Amino acid sequence: MPIESLAHFIQQSIPQIRFSAAALDRICNAFEQYDLNEKEFLLKEGKIGGYYFLEEGFLRNFIYDSKGNEITISFYKAQRVIFDPSSFFFSKPSTENIQALTKCVGYFSTFEKLNDLFHSTPEFREFARAMIAKEFVSFKIETISKINKTAEERYADLMIRNKEIFQVAQLKQIASYLGITDTSLSRIRRDFSYKTKN
Amino acid sequence: MPIESLAHFIQQSIPQIRFSAAALDRICNAFEQYDLNEKEFLLKEGKIGGYYFLEEGFLRNFIYDSKGNEITISFYKAQRVIFDPSSFFFSKPSTENIQALTKCVGYFSTFEKLNDLFHSTPEFREFARAMIAKEFVSFKIETISKINKTAEERYADLMIRNKEIFQVAQLKQIASYLGITDTSLSRIRRDFSYKTKN
């Protein structure tokens, strides 16, 4: 029995290729389900990270800076794959923490299983390559789009791109993602609501 | 006749795998040589980017911001592969400009040729995957390491990591890479030389 939502996600992410039922089955069978409650960790610093599909929920990826503050690197919402490339591909202890902001459900797999598929199944190769390329591209775009912007512009961008995150994440987490202090974010929000009122 | 330096680079970048001579040959034959003089472009915004190995020289990757200023995204030095993932993998016009800071020599190939190898040659698959993962990881590390640092710390880091760049790039190009104006970089350099004198 293939995992419906995962199978659908895989097929739909490379529409140019028609996946055979057998291939889809083989791929989905390499995955197992996971569940997380709010605040539980999908990946903790020091562990070897897997390959995750997030079916439902919100996650936050953060690291610690030199002073021990949490710095949010990314927010993840449903219907995407998640992996720490450094840890997953090179079997290194991760430096990242991926924590549930809400209840989450999804599927995960390991490097071993997916590496077999990578060599045995052309369709999976295409999928895997598309995923890493896509992740790389979006991280790059996200990073570049923050350049030469004021904190207020970065805030406005996030509001447009991912408004839901303000419902599920704390302001301190969002502030560190925007590269500012929670104090500054608080002021930006105040000034912003003045502006949008008039 | 395989391209010696490229063959050596490929083999040495995944030492766990012993490349057969035939595979190495097939891979190298997919590449052709290129030469650039200072200021010439390896890739221009709007074109479809290829897959490049830089054998010798220094390159700079930059984009234009909304005000038309050049923003340096990366500096590249010899013995590495270079590609714009968004353009190379998805055949989209690139938004990046890759320009020679010095005379450069290297080899390039196209998506078509390398995609064939990707599916036909397991060793090349490993290589290609290692390269994109490595690029992704270093871009991530580079980005993250700039967080919560002052301009002066970012400058000091670059001096340690890539001192040679100060010999080949203009200060304005380095300043935009560090996320500051050339004015500020000039002052940082002055203050820095006071400090290191005493």
Added chain:
DNA sequence: GTCGTTTCTTGCCATAAGACAAGTTTTGGT
């Protein structure tokens, strides 16, 4: 429902970096 903890907001002051403009040095073309 109450109390303690955590999160968020606000005020005041400090500081890193930018904007602009003028000067100096370096570079490159003829």
Added chain:
DNA sequence: ACCAAAACTTGTCTTATGGCAAGAAACGAC
């Protein structure tokens, strides 16, 4: 070798954001 253009430095003033501390609001455990 000379001149013009480009690259770099410096001065003065402005501004965005941070640091710290106090208060207000929201949340969670019992």
